[in-house]
Amino acid sequence: MAGGCAALLFDGLRLTQADSYRIAAVDLATFLVQCLNAVQYGLLLFLVASGLTLIFGIMGVINLAHGSFYMIGAYLAFALAPYFGDWFVTQLIVGVLLAAAFGYLLEWAFFSFLYQREHLQQVLMTYALILVFEEVRSLLVGNDVHGVQAPPWLAGGFRLGELMSYPWYRVFASVACVVVAIGLYWVVNRTRLGMMIRAGASNRDMARGLGLNIRLLYRIVFAGGVALAALAGMIAAPLSSVYPGMGGSVLIICFVVVVIGGIGSITGALIASLLVGVVDTFGKVFFAEYSGVGVYLLMAVILVWRPEGLMKRAY
Amino acid sequence: MPFHTFTIKTPLAAAALALCALGAHAQASAPIKVGFMLPYTGTYASLGNMIESGFKLYVQEQGGKLGGREIQYFKVDDESEPSKATDNVNKLIKRDNVDVLVGTVHSGVALAMAKAAKDNSTLLIIPNAGADAITGPMCAANIVRSSFSNWQPAYAMGKVAAEKGAKKAITITWNYAAGAESVKGFAEAFEKGGGKVVKDLNLPFPGVEFQALLTEIAAQKPDVVYAFFAGGGAVKFVKDYAAAGLNKTIPLYGPGFLTDGTLEAQGAAAQGMLTTLHYADNLDTARNNAFRKSFALTYKANADVYAVQGYDAAQILGAGLTAVKGDMSKRDALTAAMHKVTVDSPRGKFTISPAGNPVQDIYLREAKGNNNEYRAVAIKALADPARGCKL
Numbered sequence: 001m002a003g004g005c006a007a008l009l010f011d012g013l014r015l016t017q018a019d020s021y022r023i024a025a026v027d028l029a030t031f032l033v034q035c036l037n038a039v040q041y042g043l044l045l046f047l048v049a050s051g052l053t054l055i056f057g058i059m060g061v062i063n064l065a066h067g068s069f070y071m072i073g074a075y076l077a078f079a080l081a082p083y084f085g086d087w088f089v090t091q092l093i094v095g096v097l098l099a100a101a102f103g104y105l106l107e108w109a110f111f112s113f114l115y116q117r118e119h120l121q122q123v124l125m126t127y128a129l130i131l132v133f134e135e136v137r138s139l140l141v142g143n144d145v146h147g148v149q150a151p152p153w154l155a156g157g158f159r160l161g162e163l164m165s166y167p168w169y170r171v172f173a174s175v176a177c178v179v180v181a182i183g184l185y186w187v188v189n190r191t192r193l194g195m196m197i198r199a200g201a202s203n204r205d206m207a208r209g210l211g212l213n214i215r216l217l218y219r220i221v222f223a224g225g226v227a228l229a230a231l232a233g234m235i236a237a238p239l240s241s242v243y244p245g246m247g248g249s250v251l252i253i254c255f256v257v258v259v260i261g262g263i264g265s266i267t268g269a270l271i272a273s274l275l276v277g278v279v280d281t282f283g284k285v286f287f288a289e290y291s292g293v294g295v296y297l298l299m300a301v302i303l304v305w306r307p308e309g310l311m312k313r314a315y
Numbered sequence: 316m317p318f319h320t321f322t323i324k325t326p327l328a329a330a331a332l333a334l335c336a337l338g339a340h341a342q343a344s345a346p347i348k349v350g351f352m353l354p355y356t357g358t359y360a361s362l363g364n365m366i367e368s369g370f371k372l373y374v375q376e377q378g379g380k381l382g383g384r385e386i387q388y389f390k391v392d393d394e395s396e397p398s399k400a401t402d403n404v405n406k407l408i409k410r411d412n413v414d415v416l417v418g419t420v421h422s423g424v425a426l427a428m429a430k431a432a433k434d435n436s437t438l439l440i441i442p443n444a445g446a447d448a449i450t451g452p453m454c455a456a457n458i459v460r461s462s463f464s465n466w467q468p469a470y471a472m473g474k475v476a477a478e479k480g481a482k483k484a485i486t487i488t489w490n491y492a493a494g495a496e497s498v499k500g501f502a503e504a505f506e507k508g509g510g511k512v513v514k515d516l517n518l519p520f521p522g523v524e525f526q527a528l529l530t531e532i533a534a535q536k537p538d539v540v541y542a543f544f545a546g547g548g549a550v551k552f553v554k555d556y557a558a559a560g561l562n563k564t565i566p567l568y569g570p571g572f573l574t575d576g577t578l579e580a581q582g583a584a585a586q587g588m589l590t591t592l593h594y595a596d597n598l599d600t601a602r603n604n605a606f607r608k609s610f611a612l613t614y615k616a617n618a619d620v621y622a623v624q625g626y627d628a629a630q631i632l633g634a635g636l637t638a639v640k641g642d643m644s645k646r647d648a649l650t651a652a653m654h655k656v657t658v659d660s661p662r663g664k665f666t667i668s669p670a671g672n673p674v675q676d677i678y679l680r681e682a683k684g685n686n687n688e689y690r691a692v693a694i695k696a697l698a699d700p701a702r703g704c705k706l
Contacts, residue, residue, distance in 0.1 A: 027534070030531075144579075144580070145577055147582050157560065161534075163533045165560035166559070240523055241547060241551055243358070243546060244357065244547075245358060249522070249523075282527070285530075288518070289490070291519060292490065292518075
């Protein structure tokens with residue numbers, strides 16, 4: 001359905017004879033593999049975007065530095081890998097805890113001053129943070145590209161079609177993203193903490209009036225958002241390697257996901273991520289020349305249809 | 316009273332005279348101003364530093380002088396940012412009044428520099444940026460390149476692929492000028508050799524989500540794949556290609572940028588890969604060994620292809636200045652000499668084409684450990700066709 005949607009989106013663009021042949025030439029097996037690619041990419045996107053939608057939607061802060069947290073996560077994976085080796089899951093947990101602590105400190109030092117400010121000031125400060133993080137990275141690790149090894153027990157892959165194999169690590173990444181998605185949904189909708197977060201998001205003053213410690217709550221949400229971005233970076237590192245400026249491209253696509261999904265909605269972010277994954281994947285296959293446009297076209301169409309995004313705030 | 320003034324005036328006048336003399340003297344042997352416009356921050360920062368180090372190494376080996384003139388350096392960080400290129404290049408041309416511009420890595424920035432150099436008729440030596448247009452439609456007598464054109468290594472790889480008996484190729488690159496030029500060069504030689512490029516895959520720069528395109532490659536089953544990527548994209552593409560198991564059945568070829576400076580990060584995925592470039596890490600010639608030793612002693616780091624290109628930029632300038640004995644005012648003789656030089660480069664001897672691009676051997680290299688090792692000469696003395704150049 002989403003694939004058909006993507007094809008429809010491109011109907012207005014030049015569709016040559018060659019294009020139609022190309023579409024016909026894709027057999028079912030390849031189509032299924034491409035669907036797998038789309039879902040896998042979408043899930044990874046969700047992992048980064050969920051942190052952004054939490055911070056943006058609940059705290060109302062435009063956080064341009066979110067891509068930097070993703071980058072920090074990837075470099076954490078690079079730095080921690082030699083110490084943990086086989087213990088990849090332990091490494092992820094340690095990394096997430098470090099990132100959460102870092103987020104907690106950042107909120108206390110910088111972001112807590114931003115809630116009452118205008119968006120412009122938020123943009124300025126978080127942009128400054130990007131520059132600071134990039135410079136610190138350059139000083140600490142240098143500007144070279146580094147590879148990160150996938151843990152040995154996830155090396156290799158399984159056969160898929162005649163020539164291709166699919167790496168186990170990609171499967172692991174998808175599963176990890178699904179687990180996080182379910183966990184996040186459960187925390188926000190089924191726990192006391194989640195209830196307080198929703199209360200704080202819908203009416204900050206009233207929630208405070210009822211005796212909630214909003215400051216602490218926000219600090220926790222922010223730390224959680226940073227931890228999610230860092231976790232995404234750590235999981236992506238063996239797939240993407242780590243390199244300067246890697247946060248930038250992720251940031252833009254994450255904002256697209258958040259806006260499509262509806263600001264602050266976890267479910268919306270999940271649907272939007274998968275949609276973006278599908279449009280991006282099939283766009284590259286069928287409409288290579290315009291593949292850069294596809295995702296933004298999708299965003300435009302959805303915003304015309306539903307200006308608030310697919311899901312209104314779930315709370 | 317008059318006596319008094321006289322005593323004061325005399326030393327003053329003497330001092331003024333002395334200053335004048337000094338000034339005149341300074342003008343006669345004033346240093347040549349060389350302006351580096353290179354990336355000193357961002358993704359290409361290490362390339363910029365390597366180029367500068369290579370350039371300065373040659374000048375230092377000549378006793379700090381080229382053509383008998385001292386060299387004075389000016390620096391501007393171009394940030395690999397085409398939108399700031401015109402402002403940046405004008406800082407060197409208008410503010411610092413440099414005699415020679417050296418730069419840069421990014422092709423978009425280099426095109427803006429070439430335009431400014433043409434407008435102000437400032438000498439420009441390009442130590443990396445490979446845009447074909449610079450020594451094509453944009454060519455000028457005062458612009459020389461010490462590196463390569465995108466067409467060169469690509470054309471050589473196309474020839475190698477066809478000679479290996481491949482009939483059906485797929486190319487893949489970012490949707491931008493350098494990628495398009497490279498892919499075109501490959502297709503030109505490959506189709507001349509009897510092969511056919513059945514599909515050009517591309518994705519927006521600098522996207523690194525390749526999985527969809529790899530699936531497409533697997534579905535089309537070509538004999539070879541030719542890829543143009545650099546930096547982080549090159550690392551990820553080569554790793555993804557291997558992870559998808561495609562490297563076992565479909566060889567992956569590319570220009571040297573696919574594996575240069577990235578082998579450590581690519582690890583096992585890149586081992587055995589064949590690429591083409593005008594330099595290889597272990598060229599075992601006396602010239603290259605001497606250069607690498609001198610570089611290592613001076614900078615405590617290993618030279619790379621960018622250092623070579625910087626070093627040769629200085630050699631080309633040196634040849635021009637020697638021909639006119641350091642007299643920058645003899646412009647025509649200077650630029651003519653810069654085009655006539657045979658550069659004794661660490662990469663091997665090369666000459667300069669009328670359009671200002673090196674006429675050089677392109678090597679076939681194989682990735683082994685962290686080195687791109689020399690295997691063979693893919694094409695001897697390959698000249699860029701310089702399409703659109705009216706020199």
